[in-house]
Structure formats: structure tokens, C-alpha cells
Amino acid sequence: MIRETRFLISRKPYAVRLDSLRADGDNTAYLDAVWFRRRNGITVACVGHLWDIQRPLPKDSTEFLARHDDGRYGGTCEGRWDGERYWGAQAPELISTHLELLRPMLANYPAIPPGYDGWWTF
Incomplete structure (x- = not known):
């Protein structure tokens, strides 16, 4: 992924929690993320995660990204x-928990929520 210097919704950027990297037994790594998208002309705030199968598993979030x-x-x-x-x-x-994060996130669009690092794109 590439870290962008500015927010462009058309690039489908993600903000990630760098301290949230985890893995399962199938070489799949996960990183918590938030993002904005447009659905039917309305801006929405989303919370979830990014995942990727990586062998060997990454040592940290920077390597994962x-x-x-x-x-x-x-x-x-x-x-x-x-x-x-x-x-x-x-x-x-x-x-x-989700609404505590998503309500202020949408209200402060396109600011990155506290505790997250962004904006990351593919």
C-alpha cells in the first residue's frame, strides 16, 4: 500500500491502527481500519479491517502495509x-463502540480519527 499525503475519496483510502496487527494460523494478517465511501451519493464512514495472506507473516504493521x-x-x-x-x-x-467512532468521524469528514494513521491506498 502507498501512504498518500492528501485525502482523495476517489483513491479509496484507508486509515489504519498501526498497533492492531494480528494473525491467524493460516498466514492471514489483519489490521484494523476505517474509511469513507460514497453510497448512492451519500458519504458514509466505515469501520472494519484489512486482511492479506502473507508468507512469512509480517513482523509489524509497516511490513504488512x-x-x-x-x-x-x-x-x-x-x-x-x-x-x-x-x-x-x-x-x-x-x-x-462503532458509533462512538463513526459519528465523529463522519462529522469531521475527511479528518483521520485519533489513533489512526492515514491515508493508505492501493
Whole structure:
């Protein structure tokens, strides 16, 4: 991935939590991410993660981002807020956590939320 110096929604950028790298037993690495997209002409804020199969597994988030070069699937969205409606998790605690992040994120569009690093594109 490439770190952009400015936000362009057309480049489909992601902001990532550099301290969130994790892996499973199948050589798949995950990194928490947030992003903005347009759906039917409306800007939405999304929370989820990026994933990639990397062998060997990356040592840190910087290595993960440097080696992650296939953006055809994009991020895996776990929650989305359009200013009126929420889509995503069904657990009330997770909905609350998502909205605590997504509401101010959308209100401050296109600012990067605190704790995230961006903007990263493919």
C-alpha cells in the first residue's frame, strides 16, 4: 500500500491502527481500519479491517502495509454510519463502540480519527 499525503475519496483510502496487527494460523494478517465511501451519493464512514495472506507473516504493521498490494477486495466492513442509519454488528455493546467512532468521524469528514494513521491506498 502507498501512504498518500492528501485525502482523495476517489483513491479509496484507508486509515489504519498501526498497533492492531494480528494473525491467524493460516498466514492471514489483519489490521484494523476505517474509511469513507460514497453510497448512492451519500458519504458514509466505515469501520472494519484489512486482511492479506502473507508468507512469512509480517513482523509489524509497516511490513504488512508494504507487502499488501492487492486491493481488489477492499476492507472488510464491520460497521457503517451514514448520519441517519447504522449497518453492521448486532451486539448492542459493539454497535455502541462503532458509533462512538463513526459519528465523529463522519462529522469531521475527511479528518483521520485519533489513533489512526492515514491515508493508505492501493
